[in-house]
Amino acid sequence: MAFKVTVRVRYPDFLLDVDLAIAERGVTVIFGPSGSGKTSLLRTIAGLNDTAQGQITFQDQVWQSERIFLPPHRRPIGYIFQESSLFDHMNVRQNLAYGRKRTRDPMTLSEQQHIIDLLGISHLLDRHCGQLSGGERQRVAIGRALFLKPEILLMDEPMAALDFARKREILTLLEQLKADLKIPLLYVSHNIDDVTRLADHMVILAAGKVTRHGPVEQILSSHKMLNSLCDEPFSLLFGQVITPETRHHLTEVSIGDAIIRMPRQKVKKHQEIRLHIHARDVSLTLIRPTQTSVLNILDCHILSIKDPTPDGQCLIELGLHNISIQARISAYSCVQLNLAPGQRVFAQIKAVSLVQ
């Protein structure tokens, strides 16, 4: 395995005990509630945690073992801290240059320009860091890390300190980066939206231990898992664009054997995409509705029905060939329609959102 992390860190109140092989490509999100040890794990990987014991090997380099402890400045990482961490005694240009000047093989001017353009920070270069907004500061911090030409990028909830609008801006940027970067990205988060939008792999951490680890399609295809990770049940579907724009300005996406239509999206043919469907946006009928404005009606069968919640809602798992979708309907409707596992139903999907 090329990136192996086996570490133990003892804290007064808990033990971080992790044995992981981290994917060499794409985005791995380390997910878990606060206090689960996510940040501690990331800091240990960066070498910022000198009480950590264990073994970390990255490609052919040993970062840590019983006898070796490579200090953080010798590890080929880029690290983005939770809050903006710019040096306030330097302007933006000097901040960007700080790391680059110290690398053995500094980035060329055209490579630098490419990153500056990608991050949209060219107008900020001569500003003082105190004059920047939170989102701008975080973009500069990302740029500063990329200027190192790191072999892996570590991000510790880089959007935690940002408001909603800035968060969306940075998230969009990270999606672009992800497409642009050839290095692995390790991203700590407690927000399921970050996972659905960015993750290729995920590591679920609870009380210092890894509870699940693997490709995101595999982990999030389990609704039980999804629902345990967030309050609002939803389904995450992985599909491919068939028609970016039909005559009626719709985008058609294939999910397994089914086709989902949605208002026109900026996508390319054959692009791999992810769709997010809230369980509350799926309603059921027993006969195929013919006169309806709903775009997507899927012929499914019921896999399981969960007991109603105290507020009278039932969560129903629907099967459609090899995929499954969650629907949330009232317990009253469930009784009225006399629903039971195995039954054939038509799912009307009122809203689908594209996450990637």
Next chain:
Amino acid sequence: MNTGFSQADLIAIWLTLRIATVTTLVLLIIGSPIALWLARTGSRWKGPVSAVVALPLVLPPTVLGFYLLIIMGPNGPVGELTRALGLGTLPFTFWGLVVASTIYSLPFVVQPIQNAIEALGPRPLEVAATLRAGPWDRFFTIILPLARPGFVTAAILGFAHTVGEFGVILMVGGNIPGVTQVISVQIYDHVEAMEYTAAHWLSGGMVVFSFIILTLVYSFNRRRKSSGGTYGV
């Protein structure tokens, strides 16, 4: 201009400034790593080391001077070392006074620097480490510029405190004109000899000098309230 300073006074003033300047430089070089360690360590030795650094604040200068005299004297461990190195013994010399003054003024230099570094927190240094900066690099490019007010305060206080010392100097240096006879000792001499006018010139000069220095420190710290310390005055 005809001042009330005699030739001997001017020699004492010049000597005092030389000792204070050299001592301040030595203090910054020795005090910075101690302050850095104290600011960042979680070691159980932090308490005892802080106490040792702060001892000169509470001990009578004569106690400090007495032990320094013994340690640096011909039979003391430091004295034997300096003699073995062919340097003779330190008491009653310029360098003996520099050593004594360094120890005496150490808390005035360590504590402002330590406070300034503690105020910075570990984050800027961690960031610099992830940006490939090694420990020395981090000290000069991050700690020094960001904690500069602390270093400036430390230098000013170390200098002023060394200029103002008396007891330790008298114990370790005696009263040799041009070698160990500093301003405070010279004032003592004037008073002993009932030369009150001469004592006034030097004493008044010290009051004005101290006032200016402290005004500088306080206004400097007010301008940069966010960092640095105002320890000890």
